[in-house]
Amino acid sequence: MHAVPPTVLLLDGDYDNALAIATELSEDLEATVVGVGTSPHSRLLRSTYCDAGRVLPPPDDPDYPTALLETIERDRPDVVLPVGYDSMAAVQTIRESIPGDVALCLPSRDAFRAAADKEETLRRGQRLGLETPMEYSDVVANLEADGRATPDGVLPFPLFLKARWENGGVTTAPVDDPGEFWKTYDRIASVAPDGEVLVQEYVDGSGSTHACGLLCVDGEVALTMTHEELRSVPRHGGSGTHLRLEPDAAVATAARRLLEEVGWHGVALVEFKRRTDGTPVLMEINPKFWASYALASEFGYRFASTLVADRLDLGHELPVGSPEPRGEMVFPLRELQFAATNRDRETLRESLSTLLSPGASWDLEPTDLGAWLTPPASLLEQLPGTSVPRSSAEQAEKRLPNPTRSRR
Template structure:
């Protein structure tokens, strides 16, 4: 009997990808979420749906639930999929390790990787290019930034996903007002010079318990929703080993273990790639890596059990996945761009395209997604989760 696996955050399409990956290999995999209506929970590869507290709104209850669940399921392998569930697992790692197996970084590497400003500092120490970035220590430093010629600027939360909490400012007056509002009552945000939208590339990595790279994968983001700054809705696998090498160096600098994704944007003003952030968790377009031959969830599962695995750094190039529901469809509605798309919005066009949710082999996952949308149509919190990067 293979060890059971628990995949968290079952609303997200990356969790569906993990459930399909593990379940297809005969692993009893359970999908957990604060609702039973999820794509992953309705997948034919899911052995059972588990109802959990919300990891963001109820972290203490979520931790207690994880500990109780692990105690009830001997040999359980934990695969936390999103930042909050990863954070809870790390915070309670010693107690969880009594009953469950998992592979996650220590608390300090996780804190640094989750902090966008700390990520910039680490990248710069390795000679990597980043946008001009500031963390003003007071009004005097804020005034110095306001007097610079770096506008437009972006005020960013140091902990966020996708485009949430981002504010664009075009002059000194806007900067002062927006920064003080963003800094009120919380962790002071950072300020970055705005980079016009350009090519966006991601390097996904898996490091074992000794910090060795076990898997690497690079993708190009083709379309997004919202169109300029949102998460990707279509992705393509590409060969760019130098980007994977940079991601490996950055994660080694942080002392990373487990899964993470690093994101770059090509600055159209000078054509150079600039590191934007690290996602210290699984990324929502995970299905593309699995389709291309890098099965991160299964490799992660095996490493969590202490197995040795052969590193995977080569994969099929030119594979394409999309998230039609709701991402790519909403992009078409918001931009009015329905025709002339590559790949097309509907149909396969000249090359094979797989959807993150829609599948003839696993049709009930789409039903789970539809039920979740109907049930939570007016719940802004649930919709925000669906659009996490």
């Protein structure tokens, strides 16, 4: 049993969900949080819930795995906690080199690859009898072989295009106009790993995305929660800006069966759409902490604390937290940022109506505004004097007192 409050090396400090995780770990476990970001201005490194900061190259940089391993060997945290996909993938590449006294909670390489491959995920779901979208990728391959013949009358529009392989970003797009198909296809292919694109039916029954977050430990599901994503950015599917937490037995059962089939270990979000008759249709596995994780944490589904407490045998009753059956949250900064950068398609009134949803909590910590109101690192690095270091030699460190106030 671990005798003292743990030290957690928390990765992906540029992401706002890392703030929710740091808050949770500090509140539940009195953890010392060592945050990793791409700049001294990264949100997590400016948080009162971050006790020390490390600046490394971005997780998709080729130098990142080596720089991260050097940081782990120097700091010797009790546990390393990736938040985003790219850092998860990076830790996979160095896992055998990480000192044995540093705990991890990662899926096997085979399970991680299966979750990252959206085509393989759907195959696994089909074997379990889960409903999956109709696939037209083979039809498109034939059209391309024929000189990119027009898809009008051949493909059933609307369609949904997505990158076959997870890459940590939003690489999806709906298409309802046959004349725009190849242009959209090429746009997705240009940013898709290996250029592979899946072409699927557009499942538009309820208009919402339904999802189940799970924590699997040693082959068993330790914690689950389900939510409905009512609004997101971009609007066709991405990071949620208005979500509702509520029980969903059909989605939870399907998600549990799928992760057991994959042999998952750690945290993941399984996403579904619903047909007009209510049938859940499997879309993909999100093999990481999801962007709207704050909803789960706020309403007592403390996946991060449960994971760390279990890995380090801290003696806490598991799962950590007091889950509430229902709740609702909006993400004001995410919603307003999207509206501001899409003024030709968005109106401020629409965004304000989302933010003023009755009874919904806001994903904003008033005791930690210095971190929450920090602009994204991608924006800051464009400003003079805030260049992002690209080597492990360019490190930043800060120390702050542990927090005393709660998000709730």
